[in-house]
Amino acid sequence: METTKQKLMLALVAVIVLFSVSWIKNENKKTDTPGSAYDAISSTAQNLALETFSKDFYDEEAIFNFAGKRKRVPPADDVMVQRIPGDNLHLLVMAVYPYGKFHEPFVKINNAGEEVTLTDDGKGVDKVAGDGIYTAKIFTDVKEFRKQAIAMLKETIKNNWEPLFTDRELNYSTLCEQNPFSEAKFDGNEAVSIGNLTAAEAGTVKALDKVRANSIFLTDLSVVENPTRTWNSCAQTGNVDGPWTFKTLMKNLATQTPSQPATDQRVSDFVKGWLNNWAVQKIINEDTVAARTLVNDKILNPWLAKSLAAGNPSGFLDMRFAPFKLTAIVNRFDLRERARGIPAGEGRFIFCLVNADCNAAENFNIIFEYGIPKPDVCDSLRSWAKKWYDLKDLTLGSEEYLNALQAITNQFTLCGSNPARTNQSSLNSIRSNERALANTNPPRWELREFGLNGTGLALTQRAVAQVPADRYNAQVDNAEVRRMAKFVNENSAGINIDDYDVPAIYDGFPLLGGKSTILDTPVGQPTRPYHWDGTEGDPQADAFIDLTITRHIFSRNACSGCHAGEVQTFFTHVDPVFFGTKATLSGFLTGTAGRGGAVDADGIPDNDKFKVKDAAARGNGTERFHVFNDIKRRATDLKQVATSTCGTAFSLRDELMFHPVGAVH
Incomplete structure (x- = not known):
């Protein structure tokens, strides 16, 4: 009954609005x-x-x-x-x-x-x-x-x-x-x-730097290698059941109700099922995702062998030997937007793979991405922002700081944090970005996406959000590149303000890819980066993307553009590192050129601005270059919301000028 009433009310509103808009447009014509x-x-x-x-x-x-x-x-x-x-x-x-x-x-x-x-x-x-x-x-x-x-x-x-x-x-x-x-x-x-x-706030001009260090992108070893909350699988030290370990995060995902935590056997089966996604070829949205069978040689078999040697039954994965190191905890409050089902943004954990010999990190990152189960109303958003923001006033790595941070992360990592979703989990997705499992020559970086299936019994691979299949970026004039360019040109208005979604099917053809591959060295000058584009040269060609800014935003929002040439990033925004080493970050994130020969086009390394030449060498004036410091952008946004009083002109300003992020990264 209530649903029917709501539908009737919506229909009535639609009719009234249609009449009003038509009347106003007719009046404006006069x-x-x-x-x-x-x-x-x-x-x-x-x-x-x-x-x-x-x-x-x-x-x-x-x-x-x-x-x-x-x-x-x-x-x-x-x-x-x-x-x-x-x-x-x-x-x-x-x-x-x-x-x-x-x-x-x-x-x-x-x-x-x-x-x-x-x-x-x-x-x-x-x-x-x-x-x-x-x-x-x-x-x-x-x-x-x-x-x-x-x-x-x-x-x-x-x-x-x-x-x-x-x-x-x-x-x-x-x-x-x-x-x-x-x-x-x-x-x-x-x-x-x-x-x-x-x-305005008490303190120095550097107050925002404290937000950047303590509240946005946490890579300090006092956090990511804290022995009470993390685990070192090589040294077998720390707390394997700590709240930020690979074991605990996977256990929470495998648990279907908080009162009955998943058993160790259930966690083993759950993780094996997830890793087996790489072991076999898959067809996802008619995109062939080839098997990367090195997952057995580099991850599963060594892990099983260590587990067996420790007295476990054959085929059992002992989470004490999980070869993953926590490298970052990330606050993505800036991703908030109710239209995409993440009203208060996300919280993330990033791990890298450690090799079987336990002496180096592999080129393999895993990102756990959790939607924040908070209402999209000013008081709630400000309260959540303030919890992160207030970390700036605590000493990074102190017990007071770590307790406060854990209180934040528990609100989205635990089973039961979102009772309305599968396994009562707040997980949005798990993403991988790796070259370690490539069996091609030359080896290619590949990005994949996973999520809980409908029953909650497994993590299954799915199409990668916001990026078409690799074949659409051949950058030659063929039917598929024309189709991609047509989609971009038709949706340029939405792309320009990050209000669009790449659909699974477009014009009757599958568009989203089952994986995304980075095909070439994405940094350095002269420019030969990997980026998304149609064809260049003839603006009248069907495969030409009409607007420079549209091409750039579309490419930057595609994971294989953002992790590559569109922003001069050497494949990873968080670089894989072994235990005892703090992860370095990309120039896109920090405002300072990252690894691999990334080029800061302004030639000023310490100005807190990473300037990148347009990857397609298009545009004039400001369009020809793009200037990034995403951690600072996120910190500025967090500070604005956390320090504005709801109901004031400034909170209204923050809402009116907030620019949602159309990318998944």
Whole structure:
């Protein structure tokens, strides 16, 4: 009964909205080209949109298209505020969008339980219809806001007006530069930007560095080799049942109910079943995934032999000899987005393979990726962000720090953390990136994806998300490359704002791959990196990807582009290392060129910015280069959410300007 009522209500809303949108569009046809309430910003916003043409976007709870699919509002280019003369209890908040990116009549945001509607209809508080400036009047203590904004302005100036992250890249905001926040302008009732104001806090300018080290990407040996929580399979030291060991994570996945933990035999069978995915050829979405039988020689057989020698029955895998070393614990709060079923982002554990002789690491990484089972509401997201953020105030590796971190990770690693999902597990996927099992010449790096099957009895291989099969990237003019380019060109608006999914089937043909292979040396100059592209040279060719930025984002979001030439990464973002050695990271993550000969195009190794030439040698000006420091981007995002009070103009800004990540990495 309740479901039926909900369907009727949704249908009624759809009819009302359809009528409203049609009426507004008809009304707009009667007007000349609209003016601007803030001409400089509006003009710049339209100029910035030359290569960006959007689909229709709506708030998920407000409007649905005819297929019933939720449509997403893209991130605003800027957010401004303006005082209302004589009113100290309300502010005007304005979100700025280039016309080509978004031009619907309103935007709805749930801000601390209150629905805020920003309109661009020229009515009420909105000055000019259709100028790309969406306005709402919100309740706030203006004097308190002013005090906070001035403190944030001082912090921003102290940090030398650092550039904003647009998508995953560092870019200076033209809009914010044109109208930065100033006390005088605000007091003069002018619209001023709050887009790049940095949260003020006690401490030094280096506070964000503490967030980067303690709260985002944890590779310090005091964490990943902590003897209470991890296990050294070579030295047989530590705690094999610690919360961060390979055994414990696999045991939690193999357990179907918290009251009946999986037995050691069950864990052995579960892990063997997973490793056997490499032992046989598979056909996944009509993509042939060849067997990599070295899994037996390098992993299974040595492990079984060590287990047997320790007194276990034949065929049993003793988890004390699991040849995997923890190299990183990762906070992916930045992946939050309800549209993809991960409303509060992910938490991750990364392991590398250790060779059978126990004297070196192999080129083989395993990543456990867990969705955070938290509601997508401001108070909940801020609380979760703050748990990670507050780690900055603790001494890295201290018992207080490790206890706090374990309290965080237990919330997504344990069986029972998400009762609504298979095995009550929060696992989204397990991914592998390896060359150690390659039996080809030359050996190729291969990426695979696994997940719990419907019964929860096994980890099974599935298509790799967001990347077509390797045959679609031949970079020659054939039917399959044309099909890939057609998909990219048709979906360029969504790709440009990371609002797209590569489907399993496209135009009646299988598109997603069963694995993804990196085919060539992906770093160095002259440029010969591995990246995703159609054909170059003839913009009229069916196999040509029309827009430079679209090609780049699509390639960067494909794991075989991001782990290779698109971002000058030597195959792994977290480099495999043996016990006792801290893992090094890629330039994409750290802002400093990584291993293998990765080239920082600006030639300045210590400026915290990793500059990469466009892999296809396309683009002009800013499009020709891409500047990365993803850990800093994630830390900045975490800090903004953790330090903003829900229900304020700043939490509204964070929501409006948040750019979801379309990649799985």
